[in-house]
Amino acid sequence: MAASSCQNVFLRSLVRRNYILKKNHHNIFLGNNRQLSFNRFSNDNLNINKSNVIRASLLTFGTAATIGGVSWGRSLWNRVSVVTERGLGLGASASFFSSGLSVVQAREIEHITRQTDTTGLKLTLYQYQVCPFCCKVRAFLDYHGLSYNIVEVDPIFRKELKFSVYRKVPILVYEGAKEDEQVQMNDSSVIISSLKSFLLTDQDLRQIVTYYPKIETESKGWMSRKVVEYSNRHEIMLGKPGKTNEMKLERKWRIWVDDVLVHNIPPNIYRTWNESVQAFSYIAEKAHFTSYEKFVIQYIGALGMYFVSKKLKKKYNLPDDVRSSLYGAANDWMKSVGKNSFQGGTEPNMADLAVYGVLSSIEGLDAFNDMVRETKIGPWYERTKNAVNTHQGAK
Template identity: 35%
Template sequence: MRRVNVNGVAVLVGQAIGGGATAASANRQRVLQAALYGTCSNFNSERFGLSSRSAPPSVTNGCVAGTKSFSAAATSLAQDHAHAHAHSHKFSPKDVVLYQYEACPFCNKVKAFLDYYKIPYGVVEVNPINKKEIKWSDYKKVPILKVDGEQMVDSSDIIDKLFQKLHPDNPVASGDEETKWRGWVDNHLVHVLSPNIYRTTSEAIESFDYITTHGNFSFTERIIAKYAGAAAMYFVAKNLKKKHNITNERAALYEAAETWVDALKGRKFLGGSNPNLADLAVFGVLRPIRHLKSGKDMVQHTRIGDWYTGMESEVGESSRIKA
């Protein structure tokens, strides 16, 4: 147990349940060291922590840092090389379009994956009130990703399919640990975000400021979407707080951040020296709040800042194609 300060009040935090293609130089170093890591309805329900995805079965941590033989390290190097080769040659989509809400955690989870793997993509901002931009689809939630005409839905399923295209000879998850923490993101972390983002009316309006600068909306549509959306989500967040038995929004957010840092067990990333899909998932859903009041408070009051900064560096610049 540890203490974190929430508005000056000490709160006890308990520990809960506990990549990308690697650069050639980094792989060579790993071989020389032979030390490998084991590795909304009118508002989108995924966006606001109401995903219908069921939680994966509970599993134990199965992969820890350890020293392998040179031959095992060489095998890993060959596999990484094959993954990079598959990424650059076997999967080169010509037209990738993401239908999204800019502030949607699940949409940002998909974008983190696309950015990390340097897959260029266009973006269509969906009006959260009338969702006219996705009237063509039978699926009425975001994210929706179209890859060379193929529609993909549900953030985790989208990532699984893209990963399999990048690594056709590799399973989606490299271990139980990665699978568990991806499930934790979808079934726990997202549930504490909305009560924090929309904690007060001013924070709710702040979170909808993006609507004034994103999307091909008229002035009237922007005003309606911003204020009607903020008002609706303020009340949705209150209901989510009750549903998930959250008594203190910030304390729940800080606990989630500390739980994630504990899961790293001193590693740079959960994937070791490079992010895995769980790292990308956590980073993606947190990215929309990073510069909101809730995100600033989270970084100030927890240890997550160093990991987040490292992820920003690894993910790099956005691969979004500017219109």
């Protein structure tokens, strides 16, 4: 009985040991398999990651490049498309300078002194030499024989405009007798209307500019920005009611210059890559820039405006043959002139000066030469040019 009991205990002990050994072996087997499975999984992941690293890197680089390209494109648009002044918005109509504010002397100031000037106005024009709107202002100043200073603005960096919240050209600064009497005028049509109102009346120029209040709106689209327009910008403030038919006609065509003619300029002078380079080479040649600045302006500007001109053509519903639109505008203008020497009759009016000023910005370029050859605008242009250069409007 005792032997049988001992035998049973021994057998149970042996079975228990075998069970434990089997269990341990099973656990070791599973553990090893798990380890092998884990190692295999890790190696597979490692292989996948190696292939994906390159893809992920390229994707990241491409995304960054795209974002950077869009940002650069928007910045370039803002800088080089300033020649289309109205399409990009305008600044404040009149900004009175605070005491002690000085103009950036980044470039040499050109002094235009006319013995015909009896106004006593001290004017400084901030401009791009071949900007159509700046040319329009210069045509008015030269025709009336006014003295003024010129500051050529770098169209890429615009360091010369650091004194101004408004960052577009043209800007005309009137410096009064006292430092707090200085006033800044923006927008070519406001500048011209203000000066003409001053020349025809005895009103104070600082008071006149207040007659052209600004209206701010927000443009739509992915390149949205604040747009500032001016009330009355084509009006001459004579201080009395009523307009003659001649004044109404003059005003009508001044508006046409800003709304129609000027929109034909960029798509025509930047129509092809060669014409775009030609235009910016002309810009770099006319302005006083360093060799580096000329290179940047000529090629970066040409590249930017080549693509911008396509957008402008679509925006203003111009035909694919943009030359035909330019010729049509020239013919429309000459119909308004008729058999007269000028639209103003025997002497240029403000519409004559505006059309001449805009077209003078492209004189010598292929677009201008083609227009003169294909239309009858040439003789009128030369007559107006002579009247401007000889200051026939000086009193």
